[in-house]
Amino acid sequence: MRSNKLTKLALLLALALIFSYIESLILFPLGIPGMKLGLANLMTVLVLYAYDAKTAFGLNAMRIVIAGFLFGNLFGITYSFAGAIVSFLMMVFCKKVCKLPIVVTSIAGGVFHNVGQVLFACMLLESFVMFYYLPALMISGMITGFLIGLLGKILFRRGLL
Amino acid sequence: MNRQTKIAAMLIACILIVCTGFVIMQFHRTTGNVVVVEQNGEELYRFSLGDTIEKRIETELGYNTLIIRDGQAFVQSADCAGQDCVHFAPIRQTGQSIVCLPHRITITVRGGNDAEQ
Ligand SMILES: [Zn+2]
Numbered sequence: 135m136r137s138n139k140l141t142k143l144a145l146l147l148a149l150a151l152i153f154s155y156i157e158s159l160i161l162f163p164l165g166i167p168g169m170k171l172g173l174a175n176l177m178t179v180l181v182l183y184a185y186d187a188k189t190a191f192g193l194n195a196m197r198i199v200i201a202g203f204l205f206g207n208l209f210g211i212t213y214s215f216a217g218a219i220v221s222f223l224m225m226v227f228c229k230k231v232c233k234l235p236i237v238v239t240s241i242a243g244g245v246f247h248n249v250g251q252v253l254f255a256c257m258l259l260e261s262f263v264m265f266y267y268l269p270a271l272m273i274s275g276m277i278t279g280f281l282i283g284l285l286g287k288i289l290f291r292r293g294l295l
Numbered sequence: 296m297n298r299q300t301k302i303a304a305m306l307i308a309c310i311l312i313v314c315t316g317f318v319i320m321q322f323h324r325t326t327g328n329v330v331v332v333e334q335n336g337e338e339l340y341r342f343s344l345g346d347t348i349e350k351r352i353e354t355e356l357g358y359n360t361l362i363i364r365d366g367q368a369f370v371q372s373a374d375c376a377g378q379d380c381v382h383f384a385p386i387r388q389t390g391q392s393i394v395c396l397p398h399r400i401t402i403t404v405r406g407g408n409d410a411e412q
Pocket of ligand 1 (some may be wrong): 378394395398
């Protein structure tokens with residue numbers, strides 16, 4: 135791995151951890167805890183577009199495990215992974231198969247992160263009660279996904295990656 | 296319109312349609328009158344939302360203290376990881392839930408008028 139890439143990835147991981155920390159402090163405005171805004175997804179989207187899916191997945195997994203031990207708990211890690219995997223597969227599909235721009239991929243990632251978490255909660259609880267909160271979560275995922283995608287686009291245009 | 300724009304527009308349209316559908320459904324919801332506590336899909340307790348109740352829900356996974364007061368329900372304390380259930384906003388509308396994922400517990404407001412136990 136070239137030192138240039140290594141440095142950038144390390145910086146992005148550090149940034150993502152800061153985002154995870156901020157997220158752990160913010161309670162979801164609708165009073166639905168455990169659901170994160172998905173700010174740390176910025177790093178995943180950037181790496182996915184700047185490098186490849188393998189690197190993006192590896193870095194995201196590291197971020198979830200480290201953030202889980204620093205600011206959360208073991209249960210939070212499994213819950214985060216449920217959202218991250220669904221979101222990640224969707225983003226890879228958007229980028230590789232549909233060749234969509236970064237902003238749209240990011241929106242899909244944001245929405246499906248929350249969809250993944252609700253599905254995981256449903257499986258765990260053997261109940262569909264969490265579907266009540268799905269629309270609010272999908273809209274919030276769409277908004278953060280859009281903002282993150284826009285930020286990513288600006289970073290790319292300025293040649294920061 | 297090229298292919299990418301079409302896919303992107305379809306994706307966003309799908310999300311919006313799903314959301315609008317749910318939002319319309321929300322308008323049909325009303326203040327409920329029963330609070331149902333379930334674990335792994337099995338009903339544990341059923342309370343009336345109009346009563347004043349403090350119930351320690353004990354299961355093999357831990358406890359959650361449910362409070363029903365002033366027509367709304369919330370979890371006052373629990374010994375679960377993350378404490379998410381404690382941070383949920385109080386619920387009163389039909390369909391609203393408080394969930395405790397580590398304890399596999401759901402506390403849901405329902406509209407039925409057969410409050411027992
Ligand atoms: Zn809990």
